[in-house]
Amino acid sequence: MLEHQYRPPATPWISPYLTVRDATAALQFYERVFGFSxxxxxxxxxxxxxxxxxxxxxxxxxxxxxGAYGTPSKAPLSSGIRSPVxxxxxxxxxxxxxxxxxxxxxxxxMPPAITFWGxxxxxxxxxxxxxxxxxxxLGE
Numbered sequence: 001m002l003e004h005q006y007r008p009p010a011t012p013w014i015s016p017y018l019t020v021r022d023a024t025a026a027l028q029f030y031e032r033v034f035g036f037s038x039x040x041x042x043x044x045x046x047x048x049x050x051x052x053x054x055x056x057x058x059x060x061x062x063x064x065x066x067g068a069y070g071t072p073s074k075a076p077l078s079s080g081i082r083s084p085v086x087x088x089x090x091x092x093x094x095x096x097x098x099x100x101x102x103x104x105x106x107x108x109x110m111p112p113a114i115t116f117w118g119x120x121x122x123x124x125x126x127x128x129x130x131x132x133x134x135x136x137x138l139g140e
Contacts (some may be wrong), residue, residue, distance in 0.1 A: 002067055009059060016087060018063035020128045021097065023049035030054055033104045034089075034097070034134075036061065044108040056089060074136055076129030086123070086131035094136040098122040106132075 007013065020026040023041075027049065030036040039060070042051040050068045052059045066074050076083040091097050094112045101124050102108045110123035111129070119135035126132060 012058065015052050015060040015062055016085075018061070018128070018130055019066055019071070019075050020063050020130075021075045021078060022064055023065045023068075024051050024064060026126075026128060027052050027054070029104065030061070031102050033106065034132075035091070040109075059086075059089070076125075078128075083125075083129060083131050085114055086133055088133045088135065090119075091134050091136060094120050097134050098124065101126075 010054050018026075025039060027041070031038060031054070034056070036054040036056050039053040039055050041053070044050050049065070051064045052062065054063075066078060069138075090134070098108065098112050103125055107125040108122070109125055110121075112122040112135045113122050115135075118139050119137050121133055121135035124132050
């Protein structure tokens with residue numbers, strides 16, 4: 001089988017799929033605060049978003065609301081359990097992103113700091129409790 005038959009065109013080999021409480025609110029937050037771009041959505045008959053795809057450069061992040069398609073999955077804030085998974089995203093200005101995110105309601109878990117591996121990194125929990133690490137690489 002040819003490699004291109006294993007996955008749809010323009011789709012990375014690995015794409016996180018998040019469960020959120022409100023897909024419309026998450027889409028707006030990720031666009032406005034994180035700078036992600038909407039690639040597409042699937043809506044229910046009432047107009048609510050059942051599935052969303054967003055891109056950040058060559059990354060694809062997908063998500064849907066709690067209960068979509070009969071799933072029992074819950075967002076971390078609804079389940080009351082801190083997410084055991086975090087997403088690590090490179091950006092141009094980690095300090096500006098951290099300020100914008102915390103102003104928009106994200107929980108700042110770690111303010112921007114220089115790491116031993118050469119990144120200036122912060123850690124945030126989004127409005128659904130998903131953990132995001134944003135970093136700007138400073139060099140060796």
